[in-house]
Amino acid sequence: MTGIVLWYLNRATGITSLVLMTLTVVLGTLVRRHGRIPGLPRFAVQGLHRNVGLLSALLLITHVGTAIVDSYVDIGVSSTFVPFVAGYRPFAVGLGTLAVDLLLLVLVTSLLRNHLPLRLWKAVHLTSYLLWPLAFVHGITAGTDLGGGWLLWLVLGCAVAATWASLAALATRRNTPPPGERAAAALTATSDALATGTPVGVFRNG
Amino acid sequence: MTAMTAPSRTRGLLDGPGPSFGEHLAAHGPLPVVDPHTLVEEAGLLGRGGAGFPTAAKLRSVATAAAASRRAPVVVANGSEGEPAAAKDATLLVLAPHLVFDGLALVAGSLGATTAYLAADPALLPALSAHLADRRDPVGVRLHPVAQAFLSGEESALCAALDGRPALPRTKFPPVRERGVDGRPTLVLNVETLARLALIARGDDLAAASMLVTRRMEIGGTPWVDVVDVPLGTRVGDVLRLDEAQAVLIGGYAGTWVEAGRAAHLRLDRESLAPAGAALGAGVLAALPSDRCGLAETARVVGYLAGESAGQCGPCLNGLPRIAAALDLLARPGPAPSGLLRDVQRWSGLLPGRGACSHPDATVRLVASSLRVFSDELARHRAGRCHGRYGHPFLPVPRSPR
Numbered sequence: 001m002t003g004i005v006l007w008y009l010n011r012a013t014g015i016t017s018l019v020l021m022t023l024t025v026v027l028g029t030l031v032r033r034h035g036r037i038p039g040l041p042r043f044a045v046q047g048l049h050r051n052v053g054l055l056s057a058l059l060l061i062t063h064v065g066t067a068i069v070d071s072y073v074d075i076g077v078s079s080t081f082v083p084f085v086a087g088y089r090p091f092a093v094g095l096g097t098l099a100v101d102l103l104l105l106v107l108v109t110s111l112l113r114n115h116l117p118l119r120l121w122k123a124v125h126l127t128s129y130l131l132w133p134l135a136f137v138h139g140i141t142a143g144t145d146l147g148g149g150w151l152l153w154l155v156l157g158c159a160v161a162a163t164w165a166s167l168a169a170l171a172t173r174r175n176t177p178p179p180g181e182r183a184a185a186a187l188t189a190t191s192d193a194l195a196t197g198t199p200v201g202v203f204r205n206g
Numbered sequence: 207m208t209a210m211t212a213p214s215r216t217r218g219l220l221d222g223p224g225p226s227f228g229e230h231l232a233a234h235g236p237l238p239v240v241d242p243h244t245l246v247e248e249a250g251l252l253g254r255g256g257a258g259f260p261t262a263a264k265l266r267s268v269a270t271a272a273a274a275s276r277r278a279p280v281v282v283a284n285g286s287e288g289e290p291a292a293a294k295d296a297t298l299l300v301l302a303p304h305l306v307f308d309g310l311a312l313v314a315g316s317l318g319a320t321t322a323y324l325a326a327d328p329a330l331l332p333a334l335s336a337h338l339a340d341r342r343d344p345v346g347v348r349l350h351p352v353a354q355a356f357l358s359g360e361e362s363a364l365c366a367a368l369d370g371r372p373a374l375p376r377t378k379f380p381p382v383r384e385r386g387v388d389g390r391p392t393l394v395l396n397v398e399t400l401a402r403l404a405l406i407a408r409g410d411d412l413a414a415a416s417m418l419v420t421r422r423m424e425i426g427g428t429p430w431v432d433v434v435d436v437p438l439g440t441r442v443g444d445v446l447r448l449d450e451a452q453a454v455l456i457g458g459y460a461g462t463w464v465e466a467g468r469a470a471h472l473r474l475d476r477e478s479l480a481p482a483g484a485a486l487g488a489g490v491l492a493a494l495p496s497d498r499c500g501l502a503e504t505a506r507v508v509g510y511l512a513g514e515s516a517g518q519c520g521p522c523l524n525g526l527p528r529i530a531a532a533l534d535l536l537a538r539p540g541p542a543p544s545g546l547l548r549d550v551q552r553w554s555g556l557l558p559g560r561g562a563c564s565h566p567d568a569t570v571r572l573v574a575s576s577l578r579v580f581s582d583e584l585a586r587h588r589a590g591r592c593h594g595r596y597g598h599p600f601l602p603v604p605r606s607p608r
Contacts, residue, residue: 177517179372179374179516179518180372180516180517181517182515182517183512183513183514183516183517183523183526183527186512186515186517186523186524187509187512187513187527187531189527190527190528190530190531191527191531191534193531194531194532194543197543200528202524203523203524203527205517205519205520205523205524
């Protein structure tokens with residue numbers, strides 16, 4: 001009985017965590033692009049990114065905990081941090097372990113962000129783009145429910161969303177002029193907009 | 207940049223017989239070995255780079271930071287003068303470079319600095335290099351050319367440039383007095399501040415009580431620009447010829463417009479200028495002739511300032527170009543889009559205190575003062591008239607920003 005509960009809890013937290021991670025990535029790229037969610041101020045987008053990320057980490061604790069406690073599969077405590085040592089599907093579980101390690105790094109540096117050099121925080125934060133694929137591949141290799149039902153479509157939806165968001169962030173990065181050229185470009189754009197009476201957009205500052 | 211006319215001491219900042227080391231020694235004597243900390247404190251010297259920060263406090267905090275980090279601090283003489291209307295730093299570096307070097311040697315010695323920089327316009331460097339060769343300072347001074355940009359003299363931008371990075375301002379924490387050039391505690395002082403320090407060290411009690419002023423006016427229709435050494439507390443009307451002027455720009459492009467009649471009676475010190483919303487800034491006084499349009503002059507300057515935004519902080523990058531473009535429309539005779547003036551005021555309220563540096567704050571202050579002082583002109587523009595004579599800009603603006 002407890003075994004079944006643990007198994008269901010593990011799968012449920014795993015899939016929910018992946019969905020929340022995807023949402024965190026999408027919101028993170030939105031923050032990076034200075035984007036908005038209708039009805040929310042910009043700082044709320046940032047807050048949402050942070051809180052959804054924290055929530056996915058919380059769920060991950062349950063996900064890892066239940067996998068270890070469940071005696072039906074051989075996943076030891078060491079598998080929480082050391083990859084590829086589990087007795088059950090070592091490669092698939094190992095990918096999940098790597099993702100947990102990275103997530104821990106991203107989480108800790110973000111909580112300590114005000115006390116760290118900005119560049120260090122940024123470098124660690126960018127590993128999220130590695131973290132997500134690790135978690136995703138872990139999900140489809142270790143998962144047992146992807147028979148072709150709604151769960152498969154959910155996971156594929158996550159992949160599309162994360163890919164689209166990453167590409168959009170990359171495009172914004174390429175289209176943002178270097179600091180020295182932004183002001184002049186903004187001035188020209190504003191003058192043109194005021195002359196024609198069209199609304200002025202938002203200028204990207206990195 | 208010609209002679210000085212204001213009442214001055216016998217050995218004022220610009221009164222030396224010449225710039226050479228021999229002439230400098232003859233006029234001022236050798237630099238005595240003194241501790242600048244107490245002297246500066248007693249003299250009440252305020253920085254002359256624009257912010258008017260007490261020099262004693264800066265010295266103290268760099269000394270404290272150096273002791274805490276156990277790293278030798280860096281001292282920087284800031285002669286960048288990114289303000290297009292100002293010429294006092296360049297004038298000082300041409301007429302009395304050794305006073306600046308003396309001041310730099312003094313603070314370097316007292317702080318135990320191992321590195322000293324002087325940052326200035328590239329055109330000034332060959333002469334400065336020749337003057338440096340005559341000196342035997344324990345800490346050698348490295349000359350650094352500064353790119354002509356409004357923000358290049360901002361202290362964190364200057365430190366970044368000295369480190370070989372792009373000259374962009376950064377957040378105020380940690381301050382450069384704790385982590386500046388090479389990550390070391392860094393003392394950045396304006397060149398005039400250092401020159402005054404050199405005089406204070408020689409026992410000139412009045413050195414802290416006057417300031418270099420760049421005057422810009424028109425006398426009989428002819429432009430007049432010079433740099434004078436003016437005692438603090440002098441009436442603006444005694445420094446500038448105001449009979450043909452309609453308003454005075456006090457403090458330069460980061461400053462404030464004041465009506466000529468009111469400005470004439472203002473005294474040049476912090477306390478007297480504060481009620482008029484003005485500050486000494488980098489010591490620019492510009493008397494706008496009565497045949498110019500104050501709004502057009504301001505719009506041109508604000509357009510330049512908006513283009514000089516470092517483009518890093520959203521409020522500045524998104525705010526200043528909007529304000530500049532709107533002001534440009536308001537500065538032309540003819541009906542402006544309805545609500546544009548209210549938009550400018552609303553945007554202006556959103557900017558102060560929200561940038562890494564105070565560039566947006568200062569620009570917004572200039573805009574607000576222009577709308578207040580030239581309100582009659584605004585009304586005239588609405589009616590399709592303007593009393594300005596076009597084609598003769600008064601305030602200098604570099605042709606293409608950056």
